[in-house]
Amino acid sequence: MNESPQATAVHAIFAKANFVQALGITVTALGEGRCETRMPVLPMHQQQDGFVHAGALTTLADHTAGGAALMCMAEGEAVLSIELKMNMLSPALGPALRCVGTVLRAGRTVVVAEAEVFAQQDGAEKRVGKATVTLIRQRRA
């Protein structure tokens, strides 16, 4: 089955982003205005108390929101985050985090996407973070 040009573009922004690769983030599912990702929780992600650092959570959320936004773009368009807001809802622990990005609004210039981060805790998923990301559309370099 052929991948859509949007899905190819999303896979590319994950593969080419060194920081995303360094954190071990991978794409697990894509849909219209939707991107789902996974990040294993490793010692490198921890802050001083052993929880996942807010910066690692934000990286996961920002890039996943960007992936969701890119799933709404035309061929040849890119997106760039201009601001983000992240709430750390609960301390995040491993073994892995799941992140779901969805587009709230894709305007002519501005795209707004959300991303929720879930940890596995006592055999159930727990929402540990939620981000809102504002992006602008750009011609791809």
Add this chain to the structure above:
Amino acid sequence: MNESPQATAVHAIFAKANFVQALGITVTALGEGRCETRMPVLPMHQQQDGFVHAGALTTLADHTAGGAALMCMAEGEAVLSIELKMNMLSPALGPALRCVGTVLRAGRTVVVAEAEVFAQQDGAEKRVGKATVTLIRQRRA
């Protein structure tokens, strides 16, 4: 000269946070409600276009804001980021970023700090990001 208990606490949260160590962030100056840090720009920090990833900028800003907040705490108190907002003002490039965190308000329960991130460009400093971070006071574990 002896370091203050607050300065010792700040150095500890930078030394013990694996994610901050992995990114190469170091404390360069401390003052009352003030923390200054440095992060070299390495290939690992890049997003798909070669700029510093918003998540790396946010990590730098969040931890530096936390350091500034900790400089206002009493002995035995810790701080925890509950939410952050970051504006990416310009694409950030190397060779290094400087971050300055300052406390806006230290209340009984809630502390609000800001962090500005500067890059070196054409021999001058350029502000590339600005964050606002909300933290809560906690007894240290």
Add this chain to the structure above:
Amino acid sequence: MNESPQATAVHAIFAKANFVQALGITVTALGEGRCETRMPVLPMHQQQDGFVHAGALTTLADHTAGGAALMCMAEGEAVLSIELKMNMLSPALGPALRCVGTVLRAGRTVVVAEAEVFAQQDGAEKRVGKATVTLIRQRRA
């Protein structure tokens, strides 16, 4: 049918808040961690181009998020917004706006709620704004 103590508390914070009354905001439905409100769009709400002012949208969203948070509190507890973030997704026009507030996380000290604002356009609802609000629990005065 008797109203729950939480619902009584929510009705009180809408009735006693002069600014909310001045804008014409009313509660239309309540549930567990959920509050729904309505604001008629009047000339007084407009900014310079005739759209609803971002500040009026934010007032609606903030108070509705606070109502949702209060629906999760114990008797004698109050909530206070410490920060909010609002995205204006599309220009908002009348005749009325509907707002839905929901609680994302009710922790021991911190409560995080969201609020979405909808306008009526061409016979359908359109999401024109989305807010995230961070609140702290307090003993009621």
Add this chain to the structure above:
Amino acid sequence: MNESPQATAVHAIFAKANFVQALGITVTALGEGRCETRMPVLPMHQQQDGFVHAGALTTLADHTAGGAALMCMAEGEAVLSIELKMNMLSPALGPALRCVGTVLRAGRTVVVAEAEVFAQQDGAEKRVGKATVTLIRQRRA
């Protein structure tokens, strides 16, 4: 002395915005990328505990940030807030609030401005709120 076209444009967006007029907000000073305003604290601005409502504070901050942004624009350009973030640092009381808006970055498409709100307390000024506002440039209608 003649007013600059930018200053004329700022005065116009305050005069034409009904919501800003209803709240009693006036421009008190203008400069390059800078706007200062005043809002008397009236009973209508209050929330349920007698403090200025977060929505009124946000209105003041948003419009003042917009004024500062407009002071950086070329003739014929307008600005529109696409998102804002406000921290309520302390409960705000009267008799009046002073707000200072400054531009952090004026890019080709996106403008980022800040606004600080000060109350008078015990004969001194106290910072009660701080906002960051993201705006986009537009051709004036």
